[in-house]
Amino acid sequence: MNQKMGRASIKPERPVYILNSASIVGTKEAEGPLGLLFDRVGENDMFGCKTWEEAESALQKEAVGMALDKAGVSPEEVSFVFAGDLLGQSMATSFGISSYQIPLFGVYGACSTCGEALALGAISIAGGFADKVVSVTSSHFASAEKEFRFPLEYGNQRPLSASWTVTGSGAFVLGSDMFCAGGKARAKITGMTVGKVVDYGLKDSMNMGACMAPAAASTLEQHFADFAVSPREYDKIITGDLGKVGQRVLIDLLRDRGYDISEQHMDCGLEIYDGESQDTHAGGSGCGCSAVTLSAYILKQLQEENWKKVLFMPTGALLSKTSFNEGMSVPGIAHGVVIETAS
C-alpha cells in the first residue's frame, strides 16, 4: 500500500526510479563551478532560435530528448510528461514538448515546479497509472527578466539580494523498474512532502530568497514531523534557489523551531554560480536552477554513493508582473522529494 504520512506527505509502497536525466544550460552556467557536469551547453543563449521564449522551449525539447536517449526510452513508451516553466501561461512548455506527442500535465509552482513535477510523476507511477513518465522544467535569464522585471536594455541595477535566473532545463525519466534499456537507474524517489502557500507579507521581488524561506521552513518542519526524522536523516537537505539571504533566514527560522540544518543544508542557487567572480549577487534561481543541479550534480553524488539520501526541496516565489504592480505580497511554496541511491 502507498502510505499517507500525515496530511501533506506520501511514502510510495515501492520506490519510483529516476531512470536517467539530462541537463542543458547557457554559457554563464557553463562557466560556473558545475560547468563541466552539464550534458550540453548552448553556443549562445539564443540556442539557434529567434526569440528568448523560443530558446527556452528549445531547452526543454533538448533536455527531454537527451534524457530519453540516455534512458534508452522512446517517447511512445512515456505515458505522461509533467512540465512547467516561469513564463506566462507556461509557454516554454507548450511549445517545447509538443513535438514528442506525449500526454501532458502542465504544472506551475514558480521555481518549486521541479519538485512538483517529480512528485506528481512519482504519484502517477506509484499509483499504477503509468510505467514511465518524464518530468521537466526550464528557465531562461532573458525570458524571465522580460516576464517579471525590466527590459534588459534598461541596464537596471540589481540589489545584492537579487538572484540571477538560470538559463537551463533539466529533464528526468521516471519509471517503476530499477533497470531500463539505458542501464541501472540513477536514483530512487522514496517520499514526498507537498508544500502550502506561505505568505509572510514580504513584497520585495528583488529579495525572493527571504520571500521563499518561510515556505521552505514550513515544508521542512512538516516533513520532519510526518516522517518522524531529524535533519541527520539526510546527507544533504537541498533547497532550490534561496540564495545567500534566504539560506540564512531558513536556518534561523528552523533553529527557532528546534531544528538545526546548518550542517546538511545546501542550496542549488549557491552551487551553480561563483557569486564573487560571476556577479550573480544572492545566487541562481528559476525553474531550471534546481532541475539542472539535480541532474548534473546531485544525482551524480547519489550514483557515486558519496551521498545516500537527500531531501530535494525546490522553492518558489509566487509573484507575477501584475501582482507585483498591484502591490501584492510575494508568498512562497516549497515541495520536498526524498531521493536515495538506487540500490
Added chain:
Amino acid sequence: MNQKMGRASIKPERPVYILNSASIVGTKEAEGPLGLLFDRVGENDMFGCKTWEEAESALQKEAVGMALDKAGVSPEEVSFVFAGDLLGQSMATSFGISSYQIPLFGVYGACSTCGEALALGAISIAGGFADKVVSVTSSHFASAEKEFRFPLEYGNQRPLSASWTVTGSGAFVLGSDMFCAGGKARAKITGMTVGKVVDYGLKDSMNMGACMAPAAASTLEQHFADFAVSPREYDKIITGDLGKVGQRVLIDLLRDRGYDISEQHMDCGLEIYDGESQDTHAGGSGCGCSAVTLSAYILKQLQEENWKKVLFMPTGALLSKTSFNEGMSVPGIAHGVVIETAS
C-alpha cells in the same frame, strides 16, 4: 489494480467520488440560461475587491469554501488542492486558496485546467495518496481580457468567432467513499484520458474554438480507442468552450475519422450564455466556464439520473500575450474525464 488503458488513458480500480461541489459566477452568467442553478452570484464583478485579479482570487476562495461546507469537510481533512487559472503565474490561485492552508499542486492547461485538476485529483485518491482532495479553477472576464487581449477601455471590436470569458469558479471535493458528512456523493469519476498538445498552426486568438477543436478531436479519438467504446457509450460528450465555430470543426473532424458525435455533443460555452440576447458571439470560455457548468448543471443532471454517464472534456488554447505577439501559433489541449451517476 488501477488500470492503464493504452498510454493516455486510466481506469481507477475503484471510482473516485465527487462528494460535493460549488459554483460562483458574475452577473452576466447569472443572467444566462443556467443562471438560477449557480450557488452564488456576485453583486458586481469586483466581488468586494480592489482589482480584477483579487476578485478572481475571491471567486476561488468562495467556491472552495462553499464546496467544503456542502460536503461537510473541513480544510484540515483535505490532503491536496489541485488548482489553476488563466492569469500569468496562476496568481488567482496563489492568493485565492492560500488561506485554507491545504498543500497545493498548481496546474496549468489553459481552459482545460478543470479537467486536468479533476484527473490529477482522482489519480492521487485512486493511488491511495489522499482520502480527500479539492480541485478548483477560475476565470474572470476582465482579468482575462487584460491578460490576453486589449484594455477594456479601448472598446475593441470582437469578431463573431471570439468567445466571452466566464467570470466564475467551480470547486469540487473528491473522495474515496461514496458518503461524507454532507451526504451521498454527487457523482463518480471512473476514467480519464490525458490530452497531448495538438497544433494545427492556427494563429487567430479571436477564434480559439477552431484552435482547440483539433485537440478535442485527438483526445476523443484516443479515448474511444483506449476504452473500446463508441460515442453512444455516453449520454453526453461535453467539451469546455469550443463555442459555435469549434463545435462545427470538432464534429467534422471526428466524422472524417469515423465517429459521429453530433447527437451526444454539448459544449459548456454554448450552454452558459444566450448568444443572441447576451452578445457573447461564439460562446463562453475560460477555466471557470466548464467548472461552473459541471458543478451547477452537469452534476445535477447526473444526480437526478437524467444522464447516467458523460465524458467531460474541457479544452484549452495554449497562448500568451507574448506568444501571440511573437507570431506563434495557438495549439490546443483537451483532457477527458468520465463521470457517472454515483450509485
